[in-house]
Amino acid sequence: MIQPEQGVHVPESSDGSPVRWAIIGTANIARWNFLPSLRLAGGIVVTVGSRSRESGRAFLADNDLQADVCSYAEAVGRDDVDAVYVATPNHLHSQWAAAAMEGGKAVLCEKPLGRTPSEVEDLIAVSACTGQPLWEAFAFPFHEQWRFLVEAIADQVVGELGEIQSNFHFLVRDPANIRWDPALGGGALNDVGCYPIHLARLLFGSEPKDAAAVMKVGGRGVDAECQAILDFGSGRRLQFSCGLERWRDTSTRLLGSGGEIRLTDPFHPTAQDTITVIRDGHTMVHRLVPDEPSFTAMLRSICSVVAQRRPAQHLANGDALGTARALAMVRTRFVEWP
Ligand SMILES: NC(=O)c1ccc[n+]([C@@H]2O[C@H](COP(=O)([O-])OP(=O)(O)OC[C@H]3O[C@@H](n4cnc5c(N)ncnc54)[C@H](OP(=O)(O)O)[C@@H]3O)[C@@H](O)[C@H]2O)c1
Incomplete structure (x- = not known):
């Protein structure tokens, strides 16, 4: 099992033990973000579900984990697991999110929760039926930076929010990466386009009514890049650009009637990232991000829900279906670049 770092507050269950997790898939995101965040949040990993014992054991060794390895099906059914990370x-x-909830586990599932709105609807129904909480792994609504942003928009610090311009690009060099394969649900829109869409829905507090989009095909037939405009009604719109072919760029602007807010990274901010408020000829730069990996606040919250039955925040049940529908709408509006 991984042990929480010294000085970390461990959310304990009613019997006094930390929340016990299973990871499904020996993924890079589990190594790079979930595990270091879970260490700070005070949970433990008891098992890693893998298609292969060999890669499961290598994952344990690489990450200094004293857990065991089993199949995905065994992991979601185990009695010594409280929560599953898909x-x-x-x-x-x-x-696997459905199987885990049916196995009596709380579930944190990677984004996008499903490939279609109907997959997401089905998962929400399983969560309601089993009573198990389900989260889609968008970490940013749990951040302090997000709370600041939501309050600034509600207080009309930059007037009426009219337009959001948001980018999420990064470079995927490896041709064997899962993002290049349509059969695995790859493509830029699923991988990173979902972030600006989720952000805009939460900030506008409504659903897009229409969209226009262009895309460039790459890899084995996925959208390698996509640019889109989404109409949120009353003149409000999201313009976003996402892709897998250029240097990381998460810059985002929120344009209001009386000023603007610029973020260097609303999605996975680090302690170096800034949020800049520009209005009335003044510019205020804020740094609100603690020096910890970006899943940490989300995992602290989820562990306290699972251990202590605290009220849950940002459950998929309320947040996920609108994003899945918006992604589906953008897909039906694609015009392909020649
Ligand atoms: N929330 C975020 O910030 C964030 C960031 C990055 C990625 N993600 C999401 O996390 C998920 C994993 O992304 P990743 O880049 O970390 O993936 P990855 O490194 O390629 O790992 C995916 C894992 O899935 C398992 N798998 C099952 N079927 C597979 C197949 N047919 N081909 C390849 N692997 C398969 C493999 O584990 P076993 O062989 O052990 O079964 C593999 O190690 C994606 O859904 C992605 O969208 C989220």
Whole structure:
């Protein structure tokens, strides 16, 4: 098992033990973000579900984990697991998130929760039926930076919010990466386009009514890049650009009637990232991000819900279906670049 770092507050269950997790899939995101965040949040990993014992054991060794390795099916059914993190490619999310909830586990599932709105609807129904909480792994609504942003918009610090311009690009060099394969639910829109869409829905507090989009095909036939405009009604719109072919760029602007807010990274901010408020000829730069990996606040919150039955925040039940529908709408509006 991984042990929480010294000085970390461990959310304990009613019997006094920390929340016990299973990871499904020996994914990079589990190594790079989930595990270091879970260490700070005070949970433990008891098992890693893998298609292969060999890669499962290598994952344990690489990450200094004293857990065991089992199949996905065994992991979701175990009695010594409270919560399951589904970190597989996108085509397996709904199958294993559903199986874990049916196995009596709380579930944190990677984004996008499903490949279609109907997969997401089905998962929400399983959560309601089993009474198990379900989260889609968008970490940013749990951040202090997000709370600041939501309050600034509600207080009309930059007037009426009219337009959001948001980018999420990064470079995927490896041709074998899961993002290049349509059969695994790859593509830029599923991988990173979902972030600006989720952000805009939460900030506008409504659903997009229409969209226009262009895309460039790459890899084995996925959208390698996509630019889109989404109409949120009353003149409000999201313009976003996402892709897998250029240097990381998460810059985002929120344009209001009386000023603007600029974020260097609203999605996975580090302690170096800034949020800049510009209005009335003044510019205020804020740094609100603690020096910890970006899943930490989300995992602290989830562990306290699972251990102590605290009220849950940002459950998929309320947040996920609108994003899945918006992604589906953008897909039906694609015009392909020649
Ligand atoms: N929330 C975020 O910030 C964030 C960031 C990055 C990625 N993600 C999401 O996390 C998920 C994993 O992404 P990743 O880049 O970390 O993936 P990855 O490194 O390629 O790992 C995916 C894992 O899934 C398992 N798997 C099952 N079927 C597979 C198949 N047919 N091909 C390849 N692997 C398969 C493998 O584990 P076993 O062989 O052990 O079964 C593999 O190690 C994706 O859904 C992605 O969208 C989220």
